[in-house]
Amino acid sequence: MEYQIEREEKEILGDFKPELIPDACGGGIDDYEEALHVLMKFVGSMSSALEQVSGRGANAIVYQAGKRMGHEAGKMVEKTDELEKAMQELSEILGVEFFFDMWKPTNQTEYTVEKGNETVVKLIFRDCVVRQTLRRTGLPQKGPLCYLLYGYTVGAVEEVMGIKGKLDIDHVGPNACLKTLTIKWGGK
């Protein structure tokens, strides 16, 4: 007798041709949720394994990977040397899953602080898929996966503004993370 794996849900059968372009995703919300959980666990384990094998070097590797992605994404939007416009474009690149704002303490009048040929701005990341993933997998923040986002942000800003940038972590929390973006003018 033919062996069959027992499953609760029914298998979906249909016809398929090579030229068929799907116009909607299959499955319901529970399927997406299940798939996301699996994916996030995979990504989380990959990040922690990378750290185990390469130590602190893992952050540098992932940062470069993120930066490359950021440069690619930045090519899709208009170039500007205005910081506010660049932040607007960055928010479009990062999308709703990385909802961020500029932030300043109350004793500071402007969002930006000029330091010689550098401009410094603090960014607060409120929604972040990376943070959610790390918490979902029980991993600490500031690890390689966070560096992927830092690289991505820096790469996108560098591409949009034609500058050299860096992003430092000020603070990570369960509901928001504060970062300092430093823009080096004429430093390309």
Next chain:
Amino acid sequence: MVKIEIDEDACVGCGSCVDDCPNDVYEMDEEKNKTKVVKEDDCMACLSCHEICPAEAMEHKDIHVAKRLYIDRKVSGILKKII
């Protein structure tokens, strides 16, 4: 605008929130041996203080609550039954 409320009956005066807050939003009230909010406007709603407070003594109102995408509904369901 963020509004922070401290449940003084719950606060055990450990000072963890004072040490942990990156923006010095809290200070210890030495007389009462309780925390007090001194720079509410500098709160960026990171909620690190919620995580560290052993007494769950604070509440932040009117903040951006980060979108939760990866709740394990099975685990949450079990927890709800227990808590």
